[in-house]
Amino acid sequence: MKHNYLFISFCLFLIIGLSSCSDKEDDYVPIVPDPVEESPVVLDLARVPYQTLSEYKLFEGDMKNQDPSLGVLPYEPISQLFTDYAHKKRFLWMPKNVKATYNSDGKILDFPTGTVLVKTFYYDNVLPSNTTKIIETRLLIKKADGWIFGEYVWNENQTEATLQTTGSYVDLEWMEGTSLKSTTYRIPSEAECFTCHKSGLDIIPIGTKPQNLNSSYTYADGASNQLSKWVEMGYLDSNYPTDITTVVDWKNTSLDIGLRVRSYLDINCAHCHQQGSYCDYRPMRFAFNESADPANLGICISPDQDLGNGLTQIVFPGRPQRSVLDFRINSTDEATRMPLLGRTLVHEEAAQMINQWITQLEGCD
Secondary structure, three states: OHHHHHHHHHHHHHHHHHHHOOOOHHHOOOOOOOOOOOOOOOOOOOOOOOOEHHHHOOEOOOHHHOOEOOOOEEEOOOOOOOOOOOEEEEEEEOOOOOOEEOOOOOOOOEOOOOOEEEEEEEEEEEOOOOEEEEEEEEEEEEEOOEEEEEEEEEOOOOOOEEEOOOOEEEEEEEEEOOEEEEEEEEEOOHHHHHHHOEEOOEEOOOOOOHHHHOOEEEEOOEEEEHHHHHHHHOOEOOOOOOOOOOOOOOOOOOOOHHHHHHHHHHHHHOOOOOOOOOOOOOOOOOOOOOOOOHHHHOEOOOOOOOOOOOOOEOEOOOOHHHEHHHHHHOOOOOOOOOOOOOOOOOOHHHHHHHHHHHHHOOOOO
16 A cells, blocks of 8 residues: 555656646746835825824834935935034935936936935034934925925934924034034024025925035945936936036045035035025025136125125135125124024134135236
């Protein structure tokens, strides 16, 4: 009986084996791969902005660690906006099957509906406990009819951030390198956000231009050009040019000081000094693609406002003490400082660079 059982089992094995090798298409059973893992981000455009930051599920684990969820991509402009020495972490997320497109080197990418831009502001070495403290996380969300703000203020326990539209203040004292610094940090209202993110009647992003992103960034899986990474993620159409005119890192002292100044003014000032923006009535045009023209930088141009103090030109070559730009960059007075919003402190390193640049400029014709 045992031998008969083995013989019958062997025959069945042959029959099944031969059947599985059949060349008939109907007999083929394909191996179906596991479905692609979905991003956990929750974005209901009819409900945003949510009341709390955690509802978006942009971060995994302990939210204060800012570990991005699947599909949430970190990025960093080459030169960055100054905000009272706050550090920043930036992220991008898009829904499936949509992507941004290129307009020009110096224009904001054309983002699809559902895009979320995330920027978290934080300080290290905050006293008295010498810890990291997150202050706020700002969202820009692209709805079908345009961008909206989501301003989220973090609690003291650093466990949650809550929607706020009216603005508020936070007293801070921290160590910046070896220097003790302090400020009453301003968390902006929606109206203040619109002042900087204004184009006519529309809200727009500021830093997400190809000229600001055409650089290497070290991701979790290695270093890559940021624009290339966005294409790889399906977040950007690959039809952008390979010869993008790119800003420089203004902190890199090995580079031409004129390029460094133009790059700094582009990210910190150009969004207001352009057509349809808050300071469009002033003569300066600080966008990187416009500031190669000395007149757009204010060089040898009379100011439209008499501030006294011998300030006879916006940029007086060789004479920082007679230059409105140098004066405003070094002012903390709300009536005269530039930028008007986003800072209460002097950006000392940038002010020194601008002073050096004006000093080495040659005189007017």
